[in-house]
Amino acid sequence: MSDIPRSLVAQLLDVSPETLPAGDLPADRLAHHLLTYLRDTAADDPSEQALRTHPQAWAMALTDRLCADHPDTGLDLTLAALPLCDSPDDVAMLAAGPLEDLLATHGPALIDRIETLGPTTPRLRFALSGTWPDRINPLVWARVQAARDPGPDLDAGDPLPPA
Known part of the structure; x- marks a missing residue:
């Protein structure tokens, strides 16, 4: 995934671009911050x-x-976060959060990519x-079920596959 344009970050966060660090936002940096947030707040009441x-x-x-407004970028971000996961719990948070939201909202537009990558x-x-x-x-x-076969299976307790 390429970097997320600074102007898009500012627009989506409803802030002035001048309040953001210089340059575009690398996807792997956003993925790292996202995983930190998810890990730190997993047990919290939303x-x-x-x-x-x-x-x-x-x-x-x-x-x-x-994920709501730029589904291809949302999927790219999810894909960038998966190699950074340290445990099945990390993957579960991405699955139940951004990935499931993308499939629910934009599944028809994204399923071809998912089937190709699976x-x-x-x-x-x-x-x-x-x-x-x-x-x-x-x-x-x-089609999701077909794309995830032959596994591994998170809900079955399989170990984290290699990145």
Whole structure:
């Protein structure tokens, strides 16, 4: 994934570009901040003030906006975060969060890419096994299930595949 343009970051976070560090935002840096936020807040009640005041709360807010408004970039970010995961729990947070949101909101537009990447990306297949069908179009869900085979399976307790 290429860097996220500074102007887009500013727009999505509703801040002036001048308040941001110089240059575009590297996807791996955003992925690192996102994982830090998810790890630090995993056990917190989502309504807690700490979730909004955490130093990396901006990373979650930016990820949410990317997934909602720029699905290809949101998927790129999710793919950039998967190699940074240290445990199945890290992957589960990405699966139940950004990846599931992308599939629920933009599944028809993204499923071809996911099917193409699935056979060569074990961590993506692992993450797909941690998504649930509740909000996902049934036709997309059938393709998700096919893309995640032959595993590994997060919900079955399989170990974290190599990056």
